[in-house]
Amino acid sequence: MKRTVWCAAALAAVIWLGASPSASAHAVCGNRVFPATLTMDDPGVGDELSLPTIQYLPIPATGGNSAGHSVDYGFEWDKTITRDLGFAVNDDYFTQHGGAQNLHGWDNLTVTLKDELPCWDTHEFLASVGVIRNFARTGSSQLINAGAIGNVSYTAPTLYLGKGLGDLPIGYLRPFAVTSELSRQFSDSPAISPDVWAYAASLQYSVPYLQQHVKALNLPSFMGRLVPIVEVSLSNPDRGTNTGTIAPGLLYEADTWQLGAEALIPATHATQQSQGTGFIVQFHLFLDDLLPNSLGKPLFDTDLWQ
Amino acid sequence: MSPRYFTAIAFAASLFATAPARAHAFLDHASPAVGSTLPTAPANIALWFTEHIEPAFSIATVTDAAGQRVDRGDAHVAADNPAELEVGLKPLPPGTYTVHWHVVSVDTHTTEGTFNFDVGK
Numbered sequence: 001m002k003r004t005v006w007c008a009a010a011l012a013a014v015i016w017l018g019a020s021p022s023a024s025a026h027a028v029c030g031n032r033v034f035p036a037t038l039t040m041d042d043p044g045v046g047d048e049l050s051l052p053t054i055q056y057l058p059i060p061a062t063g064g065n066s067a068g069h070s071v072d073y074g075f076e077w078d079k080t081i082t083r084d085l086g087f088a089v090n091d092d093y094f095t096q097h098g099g100a101q102n103l104h105g106w107d108n109l110t111v112t113l114k115d116e117l118p119c120w121d122t123h124e125f126l127a128s129v130g131v132i133r134n135f136a137r138t139g140s141s142q143l144i145n146a147g148a149i150g151n152v153s154y155t156a157p158t159l160y161l162g163k164g165l166g167d168l169p170i171g172y173l174r175p176f177a178v179t180s181e182l183s184r185q186f187s188d189s190p191a192i193s194p195d196v197w198a199y200a201a202s203l204q205y206s207v208p209y210l211q212q213h214v215k216a217l218n219l220p221s222f223m224g225r226l227v228p229i230v231e232v233s234l235s236n237p238d239r240g241t242n243t244g245t246i247a248p249g250l251l252y253e254a255d256t257w258q259l260g261a262e263a264l265i266p267a268t269h270a271t272q273q274s275q276g277t278g279f280i281v282q283f284h285l286f287l288d289d290l291l292p293n294s295l296g297k298p299l300f301d302t303d304l305w306q
Numbered sequence: 307m308s309p310r311y312f313t314a315i316a317f318a319a320s321l322f323a324t325a326p327a328r329a330h331a332f333l334d335h336a337s338p339a340v341g342s343t344l345p346t347a348p349a350n351i352a353l354w355f356t357e358h359i360e361p362a363f364s365i366a367t368v369t370d371a372a373g374q375r376v377d378r379g380d381a382h383v384a385a386d387n388p389a390e391l392e393v394g395l396k397p398l399p400p401g402t403y404t405v406h407w408h409v410v411s412v413d414t415h416t417t418e419g420t421f422n423f424d425v426g427k
Contacts, residue, residue, distance in 0.1 A: 028330070031419045121418075171341070212333040213421050215341030255329035255356060289329040292413040 030121030031213050032164035032177060033206070036284045038260050039231045039247050040181045040200035043126045043162030045086040045116040047287040047296040050076040053092070057264065057278035059099040068098020069278075072107075080288075080298040084305060088112040094143060105140020107149050114160070118305050124164030124177070132156040132183065152193035158183035166213065175209040178202065194238040204229040208253055227251040231262065241270035247280065258284040331357040331389070331411035333419055343424040347398035351377070353407055358388040363410035366393045371402050388412075400426030 027034035027044025034042050036050065053074040061067040074092030081087065090110050096103040114130035136144075136153040143149045164177040178201065185196040207226045211217065229251055234244035249262025261281045266272040287296040337352045338344050353366060361383040368377040378394035391409065403425065408418040 028417065033330075033332075208332070212340060213419055216335060216339040286329070288415070289413070292415075 027126060027162065029119035029126040029162070029164070030124045031166050031209065032124035032126075032162075033208070033253075034126060034162045034164075034177065034179060035204065035206075035227050035229075035251050035253060036258055036260070036282075037179065037202050037229070037231055038249070038262050038280050038282050039233045039245065039264075040179070040202065041088075041112075041114075041130075041158075041160060043116075043128050043160040043179050045080055045084055045114050045128060046078055047080050047086075047291075047298075048076075048078040049285045049287055050074070050090075050282055051285070053280065053282040055264070055278065055280045058276035059096070059274070060276055062273065065100045066098050068096060070094065070096040070099075070103075070275075074107075078287075079295075082300050083298050083303050084116040084118075086114055086116075086298075088114065091139075094140075094148060096148070101146060103143060103146055103148055105143045106138075107143070108134055108136055108139040108153075110134045112158075114158075115304060122167070124162075124166045126162040128160040130158045130160065132158055132185075134185075136188070150193060153188045154185045154193070154196075155188075156183040156185040156198070164209075166209070171214045172210070174214050175206045177204050177206065177209075179204070190238070194240060196238070197236040198234070199236070200231065200233040202229055202231040204251075222252075225253045227253060229260075229262070232267065234267065242268050243271045243274075244268050245271065249280075256286050256289040258282075258286070260284065329357055329411070330415040330417050331355040331359050331409050332417060333407070333421075334389075336405070336421070338423040340421040341423065343427055345426060347425045348395060350392055350394045351405055352384075353391045353405070354387075355389045355391070355409060355411075357411040357413075359383060359391065359409045359411055360414075363416075364391055364408070366391050366405060366407040368393065368395060369404050369406070370398075376403065398425050402427070 027042050027046060034044055036042050036048060055072040057070050059068040059070060072092045072094050074090065076088055076090035078088045079086055092107045094105060094107055110132060112130050112132045114128050116128045119126050134154050136151050139149050144151050159182045162179040166174045168174050180201040183198045185198060187193045187195050205228050207224055211224050229249055231247040234242060236242050244267035246265045246267045247262040249260060251258055251260040264278040264280055266275060290296060334354045334356050338348055351366060351368060364383060366381045367375060370376050376396050376398060378396060381391060381393040384390035384392055402422055404420055404422050406420050410416050
């Protein structure tokens with residue numbers, strides 16, 4: 001037990017090493033706060049934890065296979081290295097009941113390195129560049145053998161953009177914002193698993209922005225923290241069919257956390273054949289607010305772009 | 307309890323127990339209210355934030371439609387409320403005015419914002 005206590009103390013000490021010069025921000029640019037999106041990444045770098053992200057998808061009966069459903073339990077941890085450079089680690093535990101067969105196991109691990117470019121605050125414009133690396137064969141062999149997850153790793157240079165419409169002359173349109181993500185997934189073995197273009201975009205209307213910067217409407221506190229949103233994600237492989245979803249939903253922005261729920265509607269014919277309309281829910285913690293002196297601050301208190 | 311679980315619990319407890327949650331300071335409400343129209347000019351502006359703010363690094367200014375400062379340059383955190391920022395105003399003729407605020411919360415997060423209000427329109 002004594003050794004265990006020392007281990008715990010050492011771990012805590014590592015976290016507390018060094019002074020706390022300043023905490024990092026989540027994706028804030030001028031008047032705009034870009035919330036965490038559920039089916040795509042936001043345009044900023046931050047200290048955040050999505051735990052859990054739960055996705056439910058019904059599986060239609062096809063070709064002699066019975067109907068079923070899949071449930072995915074995911075997490076993502078985002079950590080800042082400097083104030084504008086961070087990495088993310090994400091994975092998920094996949095379960096499928098019915099369909100072609102019952103399945104369960106861990107997905108392949110994904111790691112992202114992301115750099116946030118200087119924000120253009122008067123126009124609420126934020127951009128980041130990143131590299132996503134998916135490590136094949138880190139997930140369940142059962143899922144790999146069933147073809148549920150990839151058996152070839154890929155690397156994806158990715159561009160993230162966010163633009164708030166706060167510079168529009170019409171007040172009630174100013175709470176709108178759009179974000180987008182564009183990436184090219186380069187497969188380690190394109191002959192086995194093709195390269196893929198992946199696109200995603202969101203359109204969001206921030207009621208907090210409306211209340212704070214346009215017009216205080218004296219809404220009930222709960223309504224004043226809502227962000228209605230629609231996210232669209234499309235995947236276009238060099239060989240094969242296009243897949244994608246349209247995800248309308250609602251985000252609730254608390255001071256230190258966010259709760260989001262969206263429907264997952266198939267956006268292409270191929271997607272419709274493999275899944276029905278499901279949903280995704282996510283509980284998201286802002287570690288920079290919850291733990292500003294430990295996990296929520298950058299490892300190095302500097303900016304790459306200063 | 308196994309040593310592995312004890313270590314994990316001690317680790318998590320050390321993080322959460324000693325660091326009270328302090329979020330970004332966002333505007334909760336203001337007087338005059340955001341986007342409001344007043345029949346007569348107010349004598350000062352008051353801004354209430356969602357978190358306590360640092361007096362040395364928190365400021366508010368007010369400009370008219372031509373971009374000229376119309377505040378008295380005396381922005382300060384209220385003595386009885388560390389989450390309230392006040393600034394006095396010069397006499398204002400009818401027009402549209404913009405409040406600019408820039409604050410640092412007590413856990414060093416920086417936030418900023420603007421909003422308009424109208425007088426006598």
